[in-house]
Amino acid sequence: MTYVRQSDFGTPASGADETVTLSIDGRDVTVPAGTTVMRAAAEIGTAIPKLCASDNLKQFGSCRLCLVEIDGARGTPASCTTPVASGMVVHTETPRLQKLRRGVMELYISDHPLDCLTCSANNDCELQDQAAAVGLRDVRYGYEGENHLALDLDTSNPYFDFDPSKCIACSRCVRACDEVQGTFALTIEGRGFESKVSAGLGSDDFLGSECVSCGACVQACPTATLQEKSVKEIGLPDRSVVTTCAYCGVGCTFRAEMRGEQLVRMVPWKDGKANRGHSCVKGRFAWGYAQHADRILKPMIRASIDQPWREVEWDEAFAYAASELKRIAAKYGRSALGGITSSRCTNEETFLVQKLVRAGFGNNNVDTCARVCHSPTGYGLKTTFGTSAGTQDFDSVEQSDVMLVIGANPTDGHPVFASRMKRRLRQGAKLIVIDPRRTDLVRSPHIEAEHHLPLRPGTNVAVLTAMAHVIVTEGLADEAFIRERCDWDEYQDWAAFVSNAKNSPETLAPVTGVDPAELRAAARLYATGGNAAIYYGLGVTEHSQGSSTVMAIANLAMATGNIGRPGVGVNPLRGQNNVQGACDMGSFPHELSGYRHISDAGARKLFEDDWGVSLDPEPGLRIPNMLDAAVDGVFKALYVQGEDILQSDPDTKHVAAGLAAMECVIVHDLFLNETANYAHIFLPGSTFLEKDGTFTNAERRIQPVRKVMSPLNGLSDWEVTQRLAQAMGLDWNYTHPSQIMDEIARLTPSFAGVSFDRLDAEGSMQWPVNDAAPDGTPVMHIDGFVRGKGKFVVTDYVPTDEKTGPRFPLLLTTGRILSHYNVGAQTRRTANVAWHPEDLLEIHPSDAENRGLKDGDWVKLASRSGETTLRALVTDRVAPGVVYTTFHHPATQANVVTTDYSDWATNCPEYKVTAVQVSASNGPTDWQEDYSRRSERARRIESIAAE
C-alpha cells in the first residue's frame, strides 16, 4: 500500500435524516440538511481549498480560503460555515474566487519560512498543497517586514516539536485540544499580529503545560508547526497499514505509517469505530519499546535460576522445553503443569495457549491475567445477565444523560474514551463519580461531577446497596421493565433486602464515609435523569467483594430499566487491550471459549471431536492456586505468555516463593521481565507490530491486528506456541492466524460469523456474530437477557478482613497513571518516563503532617505482607486515611505490600484495600536491596558475560 493521507471532508457530518438537493459547479448533490457547502462539495469529490477546516472539528471560518459564490447571495461566503439550502447554486472556482484565494494565500506565505525542500513536512503539508491548489506564483510583499520567522522552537515534548515560526494561527490545534481531547491546554495568546499558539501560560513550554500529549494537535496541524520528532528524524512514511493499538481496552485503530520496515509514526484512524480518530500518549507515541535494545531476540535456557542464561537456537529451546514438561508430567503427574495466557496477546495466541494446556498438558490449569483484574466482571455479569461482557458500544455514550463512574479513572486508564465522555458531559450530561480519590473527571475544564461520593475503600457494596435502598424505597424503580425483563420473585426478595433500614444511606454512612444526602441525590439522579450508563473499572473488581459489586451494579441497572438500549448499560472498562478477548477465548480454568463450563459434556465434546483428544471435565487451578500448589510442592511447571506475574500479582514474596519452587518456568515475552528472574526457559516474543491476529476491546469489538514488519526474533507468538506444541507431540499445522480464528468460530457460538475476511471487509465486529446477529451486536440484551430473565442477586455488604489498626492505620489503594501501562514493561522503555519516572505515594496533607513528611520525601510503605520505599506526593486528591500508588516500576514493587486477600467468588486480588503505615525513610528496604541484587544476577546472559 502506498502512503495516502486520509480524506478530510472539512466539516463534520450533519447526521440529519432530512435531505437537501443543491447544485455545485453544475452538478446536483443531495446531502443531509445541515451539511456545509464545503462538505457537500467534498462528497462529490470537489475539494474546496481550506486551511482551518477539518472534519473532526466544528466549523470555524477563519482562514478565508474556502470562499465560494452562491447565486443570489451577497459576497463570497466561507463554504465551511455556510449550510446547504434547497435549490442553492454554488460556484467553487471563478476568477473572482481564484483571485481572492491567491491574495489570502499570498499573505500567509509572506510570513512563512520558505524552506519547503528541507522542511520535515515537505509533501505532507496542507499549506504547501493549498498554495499549489490556488495557483500561487508570486509573493509581492517581500520578507523584510515584521514577521514571526525568528520565534523559538519548543522541543520540550519528547515526541513532537512546536515551531511557532511555521504557525499560520488557524487554531486547529487549539480546537483539537478543546473539542477532541477536552483538555483545553492550548490557547491563542495575544491579539492581532501578536496572536500565537501557547501551551497554557506564556511561561509554559509544552512539557511543562497541562498538555497530555494525546497528539490531537499534531494531527490537526496543517503545517510543520507541530511535528512528530520521528518524522523529522526518519522522514515521511511511504506506506501505511491499519491496525489496532496494543495498550488499553479502548482498542484504538491506528495507521502504522511505515518507511520500509521502519515505523515512522502511529496516526489514529478516523474510521476506527472505537476511537473515531483520536488517540492518547501511549498509542500515538509510546511504541519505541518495540525496537528497544532490551528486547531479547534469541531463545535462552538454563538448568537452574542461579545460573546465567545461555542463548540457543529455536529448535534446542523447544526440544528442551518439551523434554522438561514431559519429565515433570511423568514424575509428578500431569496436574503439575499449567499455563497463563495474556491480555496483551491476540485472541489467536491466547486460544492456542489454552489449547496447549487442555489438549497437550492434559489438564485445565490455564488462567489469564484477567484473574487479577476483571474476573469478577465475568462472574457477576454472567450471573445476572447471562454473559460475561459489557453491554454497550462506546458510541452509546453519546446518548447518555447520566454517567455513573465507579472505581474507574478513565482519563488515565482509558483516555480516548474519557475524551468522548467529557465531550458528552460538556453537552450537558450529568456525572456521578464514586471513588475514594478526586479523579480528574470529578473536576476538570468545563467538567464537574454533579456528585462525587468519596467512599472509604472496601465499601462499594454498601454504597451501591444504599443507592438501591433509595431507588426502591422512594418508588423510583422501573416496575414495568422489571416485570417484563427480570425474574419478579427474585426482584421482590432483593427489593425487600435493600429496603431494610440497615441498608439506608444514613445507617451505612459511618461505614462508607459518604454523606447520606449526597448519596440520596446521586441515586435519584441515576434513577430519574434519563438514559443512565454505568462505567466501572478495577476499583470495583479488585476487592474481597468484587463480584458482589459487579452484581450490585447490574441490580441497579435492571431496577431502573437502564439496560438494553443505546445510552444506558453496564460497561466494564478493561485495563489491557485484550482482556475481553482473553476471557472469551477460554483462558479461565473452568470454562471453554465462549464461557461454557468445562463440566458441560456437550461443549466438551465439540472440542474433543475437533481436537481429537479427551478433555478433563474438572476445573483447573487459578493463578493464586497454582502458586499455592507450587509452594506445596505439587505444581512444578508453568508456561507464561506475555505476563509478568511477579510484578503484577499481589503479595510479591509469595509469588516469588511459588515460582522459585517450580522446576520449569517458561517465560514467553519481549523482555527479561521480573518473572523471568525465576525462569528456566525464555522464549522471545513479538510485538503487535510483528504479527497478524485480533484483539477484542471493552465493547466486545473484534479488531484486526496486522503485521507491519517482520518479527525481530523470526517467529510470531502464535508460531512459538505452535512449535512448542509440536515439540510436545501435538499435530498442529496452522500456517496463518486466520486458520486459528476459523477454529475459534467453529467452536464458539458467539464467534460463529467471525473470520479474517469479514473483519477485513467490516473493519471490526462486535460479538455475538452469528446467525441471530450476522453483523454483530453493538448493544446487548435489547429484547431480553442472554440468560432469559435478568437475575437480581442479594448483595450483602461483608467488610473485608483487611483491617486498619494501630500498626497499620492507613488504607492503601493502587492504580495506574496516564503515561504508563500495567507493569510498565512497554512504557518504561519509551520517553513516557518523562512524565512518570518513578512510582509515588499520594498522601493527604494531614496524614503527611502527622508523620512529619514533606512532598518529595522518601517514605517507607509497610503492610503485614511487606514493605517498600518510594517518594511521597502530598495531595488532597486522596482523602485523609487513604494513600495511593501505582505499580509501574519494579524498583518499587508496590505489590510487595499488597496482601493475598481476594474476591470471594473469583480470587481476584484485593489490590484496592491494604492496611499500611507510612513513615520517613532514608533508603531502600532490605527486601528492595536484596531483590535488586537477585534480579541483576538472574539476568546474566552467558554469551554477554563471556565477552
Next chain:
Amino acid sequence: MNSLEKLVYMANQIARNLETEGDKAADTAAAHIVAFWDPRMKSMILSHLDAGGEGLSPGARAALDKVRAAAHA
C-alpha cells in the same frame, strides 16, 4: 496463611457471601466450590472436614457436606 488455611478461609468467605440465599445457601456455595475449585483443592478441604474441619464456619461445613455428597453421587 498456608494452602490449607487459605482453603478454609475461602470456603468461609464463599459461605458468608452466599448467606443471603437462605435455605439455598449451602447448595449454592457447594455448587460454587464444585464449579471453580480444582480436584486437589476439593480433596484437601474435604480431608480437612473429615479431620474435624477446624476453622470452618457452619455455613462452609454445610456446603462442604454437599460437595462431598456430590462427589459420591
